[in-house]
Amino acid sequence: MTAAHRNLDRADAETDGRRAKGERRRRAIIDATLRVVARDGVAGVSHRNIAREAEVPPASIAYYFAGIDELLVAALLESCEKMIADMDRLRERVDDNREWPRAVAELIVEMVREHRERTLGEYELYLLAAKRPALRPAARRWIEIASGSINNGAGGDPPVIRALFAAIDGLLLQGLIADEPPTAEELEPTLRFLLHPVDYLRK
Known part of the structure; x- marks a missing residue:
């Protein structure tokens, strides 16, 4: 295998790893949303509350979802x-x-x-x-x-x-x-x- 092929394989693996990590984070946010809704009602759904429940940075919520309604639809x-x-x-x-x-x-x-x-x-x-x-x-x-x-x-x-x-x-x-x-x-x-x-x- 040439160095170019090895670099391509490494890049593909890194891309797949980032994609899998992103999907895990997105799912964690959705699961956290359901927990917050069950515990505090829909009124408790905010970027800050969901981020705290999911243990992710608040900016992650806006990165994966355009707004609260989109997050609720995903849930x-x-x-x-x-x-x-x-x-x-x-x-x-x-x-x-x-x-x-x-x-x-x-x-x-x-x-x-x-x-x-x-x-x-x-x-x-x-x-x-x-x-x-x-x-x-x-x-x-x-x-x-x-x-x-x-x-x-x-x-x-x-x-x-x-x-x-x-x-x-x-x-x-x-x-x-x-x-x-x-x-x-x-x-x-x-x-x-x-x-x-x-x-x-x-x-």
């Missing part, structure tokens, strides 16, 4: 990607449609128990979209993606699908405000009732 989209990953994980795990109620019940329990802070932050942003139009496409994204996964992508009756996801949102909110969050055993009968029509949905 919502990150939450959507996590929900999509959760749905993909469930699909890999569920071999029979009869297993879906238990699987969704366990996911809800995980969200309100193990990831309570993150879920609170997501719902704070979700509700903020009612006031800030810039956030609405991001707020709707997870519902659109999840709806598209019904019947292995074949879709279904839109009113029934809307009712299903509205009910799941309700169960999550009820779980968040409960003195003692529900268990999968408690949620499973409700999910079995809600998911019963899904096998029969058609476009």
